[in-house]
Amino acid sequence: MAGRRSLKRHAPVIDLIGGNVCLDFINTLDDRPAEKQTELLNDYSDLACFGEQTGILTPAQTDALLDKAAAMPRDADDALRRARRLREALYEIFSALMNHKAVPPAAMETLNRHVHDAALHSHLVQTKESCEWRFDDLTSSFEGMLWPISRAAVALLTSADVALVRTCSSPTCQWFFLDTSKNHRRRWCDMTKCGNRAKVRNFYARKRSAI
Numbered sequence: 001m002a003g004r005r006s007l008k009r010h011a012p013v014i015d016l017i018g019g020n021v022c023l024d025f026i027n028t029l030d031d032r033p034a035e036k037q038t039e040l041l042n043d044y045s046d047l048a049c050f051g052e053q054t055g056i057l058t059p060a061q062t063d064a065l066l067d068k069a070a071a072m073p074r075d076a077d078d079a080l081r082r083a084r085r086l087r088e089a090l091y092e093i094f095s096a097l098m099n100h101k102a103v104p105p106a107a108m109e110t111l112n113r114h115v116h117d118a119a120l121h122s123h124l125v126q127t128k129e130s131c132e133w134r135f136d137d138l139t140s141s142f143e144g145m146l147w148p149i150s151r152a153a154v155a156l157l158t159s160a161d162v163a164l165v166r167t168c169s170s171p172t173c174q175w176f177f178l179d180t181s182k183n184h185r186r187r188w189c190d191m192t193k194c195g196n197r198a199k200v201r202n203f204y205a206r207k208r209s210a211i
C-alpha cells in the first residue's frame with residue numbers, strides 16, 4: 001500500500017544468554033558501560049522480532065503485529081517507547097538489588113504498571129487436570145509481548161533465584177544473566193566471547209610480565 005512502511009521479520013536481535021527473558025530484554029541495550037550505548041530495539045520490528053526470537057510470539061503472530069505496525073506506525077512507535085522504558089526500569093530494579101541498594105520508586109512504578117496491564121490481559125482457563133493462567137491474544141495489542149516479559153520479571157524478582165542474577169565480568173559488556181551453573185561462579189555472558197577475550201588478555205599480560 002502506498003505510504004506504508006514495510007516492516008519485515010528479520011534476523012535475531014541478540015544472543016539469548018540471559019537464562020530468563022526479562023534479562024535478555026535488559027540486554028537489548030548493548031554496550032551499557034560505554035559512553036555511546038548501542039540500541040538494539042531501533043524500531044517496532046526489532047521489538048516484534050525479539051518477541052519471536054524468545055518464543056513469546058509465533059512467526060504468524062510476529063507477521064500479524066508487523067502488518068498492524070505498518071498500518072499504525074504511531075501506535076507501534078509508542079509501544080516501542082514504553083517497551084524501552086520498561087526495559088530501563090528492569091535494568092534499574094535488578095541493578096539495585098544486585099548492589100543491595102534501594103530500588104528507585106519510579107522504576108518499580110513502571111514495572112507495576114506493566115504487571116497490571118499483563119493481568120488485565122490474562123484469564124484463567126481449565127486444562128486437563130487443573131487450570132492455567134493464560135494471556136489474551138498477544139497480537140491484540142502492540143505491547144502483547146511485554147506481558148510475558150513483565151510476568152517473567154515478577155516471577156524472578158519474587159523467587160530465591162533473584163540472588164543468582166549477575167552481570168558479565170567484562171567491563172565493556174556487563175550483560176545480565178541468571179547464573180544457573182553448578183557452583184554459581186559463572187562470570188561471563190558467553191565464554192566464547194567475553195570469557196575468551198579475557199583469557200587472551202590475561203595470557204598476554206602474564207607473558208609480558210614474564211619477560
Ligand SMILES: [Zn+2]
Pocket residue numbers: 168169170173174175188189190193194195
Ligand atoms: Zn560479556
